[in-house]
Amino acid sequence: MDTEERRNEQSSERSARIPRQLWVEEPAERRRMPDPVRTAAVRAVLITSLTLIQAMVAFLSAVTGSWLAFPMMLSSVGSTVVATWSVLDVWVTRQVWNQRNGVVSVPSSTARRMRRERRRARRTARSGARQATRIRRRGTGGLSRA
Template sequence: MPDAVRTAAVRAVLIMSLTLIQAMVAFLCTLTGSWLAFPMVLSSVASTVVATWSVLDVWVTRQVWHQRNGVVSVPSSTARRMRRERRRARRAARTADLDGTGIRRDHRGASDLSQA
């Protein structure tokens, strides 16, 4: 799991655990008839919204990471092999475009300096 996703997941687990503790305290305060029951129920509702948001944050962070970084490169990864082949092809094309003088030629074979 990437660092950004792991951080979001740890944050979500902490928020969810605190929300569950708060909901349990609200429930127990309600059973005992304490004056603290109503504020705890209201804050539990707000905490539930925040916990839901944090779980969505994990999902969005994971999707963004996959979109930006693609497939995780492992030695058997097809994406890694394809990137390596594209780099080799670009390198070969670049060296083929350069002649002995170091002047880059266009695809028609004419030098960049001779525009006549």
């Protein structure tokens, strides 16, 4: 095997070994949540996780017979109500955001089709108005005034 053959063999080995990337970006399948909805969702997750921790502490203190069991149980019930309220807040915030900001336009959306029809109607009305003013100008422009 001569030097040239070895070089060709090494270069083919290098090209065969494609380095794997650690991070590969993929396009998002879903759009990002709006800011108010995302804020409410983060708040709900934090409250729910704290409620679960509190319930676990209440359970463990009840099992061990600690004096802390009864107050923790009462506060866990209250925290459960607050956590339920926060999850409902996410849903309500999402609904309000959708109502205020309209429909997401997708190609089959009714809203998009209606907007196109309104635009066409406005364009034809404007072009008709322009045509009418042009005709009037042409008709009066040829007359001489004494």
